[in-house]
Amino acid sequence: MTPSESLPVEWSRFQRGALLAAIVAFVTCAFAGGRNPDQFFRSYLFAYLFWIGIAIGSAEVVMLQHLVGGQWGLALRRPLESGARTLWLMAILFVPLVFGVRHLYLWAQPQALAQSEELRRQSFYLNMPFFFVRVAFYFAIWLLFTYLLTKWSQDQDRQADPALGTKFQVLSGPGLVLFGLTVTFASVDWVMSLEPRWTSTIYGLIFIVGQVLSTLAFMIIVVMLLSRRKPLSDLLSAKVRLDLGNLMLTFVILWAYMAVSQLIIIWSGNLQDEIPWYLRRTAGMWGNVAIFLALFHFFIPFLLLLSRDVKRRGWLLGAVAGMILFVNLVDTFWLVEPGLLRNGFRIHALDLATVIGVGGLWVAFFIRCLKQYPLVPPNDPRWAESLIRAGHD
Amino acid sequence: MSSPSFNQNPTPEPEAPLIGFGYNYATVTDKISAIVLSKRTPRTWLVGFAIAFALLMVLMLAIGKLLFVGVGVWGIQIPVGWGWAIVNFVWWVGIAHAGTLISAILLLLHQEWRTSINRFAEAMTLFAVACAGMFPLLHLGRPWLFYWLFPYPNTMNVWPQFRSPLIWDVFAVSTYATVSLIFWYVGLIPDLATIRDRSKKTLSQKIYGIFAMGWRGSAKHWKRYETAYLLLAGLATPLVVSVHSVVSFDFAVGIVPGWHSAIFPPYFVAGAIFSGFAMVLTISIPVRKFYGLEDFITERHLNNMAKVLLATGLIVAYGYLMETFMAFYAGGRFDKYMIMDRMTGHYMNFYWILLTCNVVVPQFLWIPKIRNNVWVLWVISILVNVGMWLERYVIVVQSLARDFVPSSWRNYTGTHWDVATFLGSIGLFLTLLFLFLRYVPMISIFELRGLVPKGDAPAASTGASQRG
Numbered sequence: 001m002t003p004s005e006s007l008p009v010e011w012s013r014f015q016r017g018a019l020l021a022a023i024v025a026f027v028t029c030a031f032a033g034g035r036n037p038d039q040f041f042r043s044y045l046f047a048y049l050f051w052i053g054i055a056i057g058s059a060e061v062v063m064l065q066h067l068v069g070g071q072w073g074l075a076l077r078r079p080l081e082s083g084a085r086t087l088w089l090m091a092i093l094f095v096p097l098v099f100g101v102r103h104l105y106l107w108a109q110p111q112a113l114a115q116s117e118e119l120r121r122q123s124f125y126l127n128m129p130f131f132f133v134r135v136a137f138y139f140a141i142w143l144l145f146t147y148l149l150t151k152w153s154q155d156q157d158r159q160a161d162p163a164l165g166t167k168f169q170v171l172s173g174p175g176l177v178l179f180g181l182t183v184t185f186a187s188v189d190w191v192m193s194l195e196p197r198w199t200s201t202i203y204g205l206i207f208i209v210g211q212v213l214s215t216l217a218f219m220i221i222v223v224m225l226l227s228r229r230k231p232l233s234d235l236l237s238a239k240v241r242l243d244l245g246n247l248m249l250t251f252v253i254l255w256a257y258m259a260v261s262q263l264i265i266i267w268s269g270n271l272q273d274e275i276p277w278y279l280r281r282t283a284g285m286w287g288n289v290a291i292f293l294a295l296f297h298f299f300i301p302f303l304l305l306l307s308r309d310v311k312r313r314g315w316l317l318g319a320v321a322g323m324i325l326f327v328n329l330v331d332t333f334w335l336v337e338p339g340l341l342r343n344g345f346r347i348h349a350l351d352l353a354t355v356i357g358v359g360g361l362w363v364a365f366f367i368r369c370l371k372q373y374p375l376v377p378p379n380d381p382r383w384a385e386s387l388i389r390a391g392h393d
Numbered sequence: 394m395s396s397p398s399f400n401q402n403p404t405p406e407p408e409a410p411l412i413g414f415g416y417n418y419a420t421v422t423d424k425i426s427a428i429v430l431s432k433r434t435p436r437t438w439l440v441g442f443a444i445a446f447a448l449l450m451v452l453m454l455a456i457g458k459l460l461f462v463g464v465g466v467w468g469i470q471i472p473v474g475w476g477w478a479i480v481n482f483v484w485w486v487g488i489a490h491a492g493t494l495i496s497a498i499l500l501l502l503h504q505e506w507r508t509s510i511n512r513f514a515e516a517m518t519l520f521a522v523a524c525a526g527m528f529p530l531l532h533l534g535r536p537w538l539f540y541w542l543f544p545y546p547n548t549m550n551v552w553p554q555f556r557s558p559l560i561w562d563v564f565a566v567s568t569y570a571t572v573s574l575i576f577w578y579v580g581l582i583p584d585l586a587t588i589r590d591r592s593k594k595t596l597s598q599k600i601y602g603i604f605a606m607g608w609r610g611s612a613k614h615w616k617r618y619e620t621a622y623l624l625l626a627g628l629a630t631p632l633v634v635s636v637h638s639v640v641s642f643d644f645a646v647g648i649v650p651g652w653h654s655a656i657f658p659p660y661f662v663a664g665a666i667f668s669g670f671a672m673v674l675t676i677s678i679p680v681r682k683f684y685g686l687e688d689f690i691t692e693r694h695l696n697n698m699a700k701v702l703l704a705t706g707l708i709v710a711y712g713y714l715m716e717t718f719m720a721f722y723a724g725g726r727f728d729k730y731m732i733m734d735r736m737t738g739h740y741m742n743f744y745w746i747l748l749t750c751n752v753v754v755p756q757f758l759w760i761p762k763i764r765n766n767v768w769v770l771w772v773i774s775i776l777v778n779v780g781m782w783l784e785r786y787v788i789v790v791q792s793l794a795r796d797f798v799p800s801s802w803r804n805y806t807g808t809h810w811d812v813a814t815f816l817g818s819i820g821l822f823l824t825l826l827f828l829f830l831r832y833v834p835m836i837s838i839f840e841l842r843g844l845v846p847k848g849d850a851p852a853a854s855t856g857a858s859q860r861g
Contacts, residue, residue, distance in 0.1 A: 121724030173759070177707060184715070188722070199723045201656035201715040261638065261658040268646035269653050273725070 007371045008229060015367040022360025028353045039350050041100030042340045047354035048097065049190065050214075050332045051362045052090045057215025058083025059146055060179050060208075063172035072243040074382040075235045079222045081153055082369035083215065084146045089365045091139045093358060101128060104340065107196050119196060126193055134189055138182045145175050153377060160379035183208050194339035198277045200266065206258045213251040214328040217321040220244055224318035231376045235386060238312045245311025248321065252305065256298040280338040285345030289334050296327045329355070411506050412844045413688025421689075421845060425838050426591050428684055429831070437683065438831060445823035452817020455810055456531065464534050466810040472801050473793045477811035478532040480785045481818060484668070485525030486566065486640055487661075487781060490633060491669025492518025493573055496580070497629035500622075506697050508840045509689045513680075514673050515577040516833070520825040521672070522570045524818040529562070531814070558642035565639040569632050576625045582608050583618070584834045637665040644788065650731035651792030654719075660712030667705035667751070668781040670698050674774035678767055680830065689836055692765055699764040702777065706755035709784075713752065727797060739804050740791040743783045750780025 033040030062080045065073025097104075106112045106119065107126040113119050119126075148171055156164050184204025192203055223244075227236040266274045282290050301324055310316045333351070376383060412421075458466055469476040492514040499507035530536045542563045544553050553560040586608035589601035608614060641661035644652040674695065681690040720728035735744045754776050757763045764770065790805050829835065 118724060122722065125722055180711065181714075184711075197723070199719045201654045201712075201719050202659065203655070204715065205656065205659060205711075257634065257638075258659060262655040264642065265645045265653065265655045265657070269648045271648060271653075273723070 007367070007375065008226075011367055011371070015364045018360040018363040018367070020360075022357050022364065025353045025357035025360060029350060029357055032350050032353065036350070037100075038103050039348050040354075041097070041103040042337065043348060043350040043354040044096055044100065044358075045104060045190070045340075046333055046336045046351060047358045048090075048093060049336060050329050050355065051358050052087075053211035053328075053332070054215050054218050055083055055086045055090050055362070056142065056179070056183055057211040057213075058219070059087065059142065059149070060176065060183075060212060061215055061219070062149055063145075063175045063179070066168040066172040067176070069382070070243065071235065071237075071240050071382060071386060072247065074376065074380055074386065075223055075232060075240055076219050076244075077377055077380065078373060078375050079219045079226075079370060080215075081150060081373075082366050083219065085150055085369045086362055086365050087139075087142050087146050089362065091143065093361070094135065094139070098132070101131065105193055105196075107193060122196055126196060131189060134185065138186050141178055141182050145171070145179070154373070156379045157373060157377060162381075165381065180204075180208060183211070191336060191339075194336065195277060197273045199273070200262055200277075202258055202262050206255070206262065209251055209255045209258060210328060210331060213248070213255055214325055216244070216248045216251060217324040217328065220248065220321040221318050221325070224314050224321075226375065227314055235376065236314065241314060241317055242308065242311045245305055245317050245320075248324065249302070249305035249311075252298060252301050252324070256302070259297075277339075281334060286334065286338055289330065289345075293327065293331055293334060296323065297331055301327075411508070411691060411693060412841065413691065416688065416845055418842045418845060421841050422587060422591075422838050424686075425689075425834050425836050425841070426588055429588055429834055430592060430597075434831065438827065442824070442827040445820050445827055448816055448820020449824045450817075450820070451813050452820055455813040455817050458810060459531060459814070460536070464532065466808060467814075468805060468807045468811055470803060470805065472796055472803060473790055473805035475532075475789050475793065476805060477786075477807040477815060478528045480782065480789050481815050482525050482528035482532075483640055483785045483789070484782050485521045485528070485818065485822075486636060487665035487668040487785075488672045488778075489518045489521035489525060489569070489573075489669065490637060490662075490665035491673050492516070492521075493569075493576070493629050493633045494666055494669065495673070496576060497626040498633060500626045501630065504697075505844065506694055508844055509686075509691075509836050510673060510677060510694055510698075511840075512577075512580065512833075512837045513677060513835050514669075515573065515580065516829045516835075517672060517676065517826070518573050518669075519570070519577060520822045520829075522566065522573060523825070524822050526566055526570065527818065527821075528814075558639055558646055561639045562643060565632075565636045569636045572625070572629050572632055576622075576629055579618075579622060579625060580837060581833065582606060583610065583839045584837060586610065587838055588834060633666075634662055637661045644792075649792050649796055650720075650727045651735075651788060654716055656712050656715050660709060663705045663708035663712070664781060664784065667702060667709055668778060670702045670705065671774040671777035671781070674698055674702070674770060675778060676826070678771045678774075680835070684830075684835075686836065689841060692767070695767060695770055696761075696764045699758050699770055699773075702774070703755055703758040706751060706758075706777070710752045713748065731792065731795065734795050735787060735791055738791070738795070740787055740794075743787050744791075747780045747783035747787060750776045751784060754780070 029040060029044075033044075058080045062077065062084055065077065065080070101108045105126070106116075107122060108128055108131075113123065149168075152164055152167060152171075155161065184207070187204050187207035191207070192198065192200075223232055223236060226232040263278065266278060269275075280286065301320055304310050304316075304320050310320060416424075467476055467478060469478075492511075495507050495514045496511045499511075530539050533539060541551070542553060542560065544555075553563075582605055585601050586605040589598055589605050592598045592601060638658040638661065641657035645654055645657035647653060677690055678695070681687055717732050720732040723729075735741065754773055757769075757773065763773075794805055795802055
């Protein structure tokens, strides 16, 4: 077998389909959003957060697998690198939000600011110029690391250089630290500040864990689809599938642990700045969403992923991953929308249109990146290792 | 046997070995069991034990005084009702975390390097839990009524408050102590049998024989053993997280600024692993030197532990940063005052020293040269221990001393009885540790045999090779 095989042809059809869906969705957005810009920006923020989560998560998991190694990392490496490269697209797709800041955030609205003493106290941090400086800074960091990871990966494809392994590791340690910090502050800026009085010190971590979880779910689906053919069919042994399942299980547990910690602490404290966040998210229909999240973001995937049979069977693992990805979309909705709507539960047509629009572009770009390079990095030392092992088995 | 999947270094250059060159099954067994079976107790051991035992006597004295007079001998007052005792409790519980992490989680992750330090770390866990458990009990005021903490039907019709994390603590810590003890003991059984078989004295044959529970090393024994050990590892894993999360709830569910922070559970758990690994380094570095175990606890082990120290230290630093940032971001008066008081108030020295020890010093571990320098590593590990004690001191004391009502503000200092109890608990820890080093094989003999380069030897003797 050779690692040089690239993406099967039918993926080009996926790509065209995704692009088409994006175009249709954005045309819908233009019509509906023109009449209701507030709703458009709300929906767009939600859709954007979901998809950039996978992009950022991809960069993080690439660096993670460079640090800890393992065959699972080799199987996921190219899809992850492609996911990270979609950050370029996400940087461009941030532009509509630039125009949406005043529609979305109370702290950016002069009349709200004039009325509220509390908002004025927060304006040393929550103000428009500083907000944009920070956005630029986050993207600068994210794109710099994506650029280096991609470039060195290309270098490695051209020539097997053992020094590159060390270089990847030296980059990845500080990279994870920087990503952890920037993603935390981005989550504060973009989501937490929708309800400016509310704070939670664990919020950034919950965000990061959620992003990594949706990334793992998405990438598992991708490699499961690719595993029908070489070279990934050789790489995705039962053992690697088990590792991938365990990794996803770990993040399912981590997510639940952090979400429950935050709930217990805020519920017990019952303070007037904190508890409304939960009251809004458990009132009426939102309460049912919360129960749905508890069941499908934790209990059901947890119980399923405990089983080794589920983890070993590719299609079952893929199905669980698909479920997790969908639940993560619901979770993003539950995190963002109650802070914006403030009264009642509603799913607007624009919510769907923006998710499909941003997602269609994202998926098309992702496939474009995936097509450009061999599906398995031929000079990754783990590839040779897997060949030796395949010979033994 | 498939090789572990999480610890393969993607770089092709070979890693340092986990065991020194030239060992085979017999020499490994000889070297470790000789420490236990040697007739002559080393003089340095005696000196060390004497010092530890003297400290233990200080503890006895301090507890005697406390029982005789009451908790007033400690510096606690209103509003600072939790002083050194609770600081020490949290510190010791934290230290107790490395053992189970190394034994259970690293086992499930197939990290072979855990093998030569797990026994040792588990023992340390047990002793640290013993030290930790003592403090809340003594702090009760009337420790002889400790059983009131348990929910049992009684004529007073009094039940514990189940909504209070303090009562969760009772269950969390006692469960942790029980499971750690069983895990440690089960892991010891094959080695106790080895000592029984090699011992020449009847008495020690009998004693080790009783504790080895009739272990013969048959294939069936090994099969059952491996299943049991793996199940115990699975059981112990959630406990690593649960204990310190519950300890953090003791603080975080309250509304005192400095305590009420949602990041406390993961930040406490990371802090616990941070201090636990620091303590493993603090103790294993001199022990490996003294007993000549450099071939078993290699530089690669120390290097890996240093990496864990760095990673968990970064999470702890993230916790400090979030607390500070959110206090300013929210713009509320109380949280901001609390942070400002930490930085500039009565306890500012503690705060800045703890930041230096826990945030600045561990950054040196980014440098491979420092990770490989044993004695620098040792100094760093001690500084981390100090920093983590101070961290708990600042959380417990400073937050309480400056609560919402200025009229009740009062600064706190521990008395010399506080110091005596703390030093005494170190004495208890060290006494138990010295006894352990002398009477129990401190490194798992049979698991280490599994690391000996195999050639055509059967792989079945690895105690922990099966998949979880």
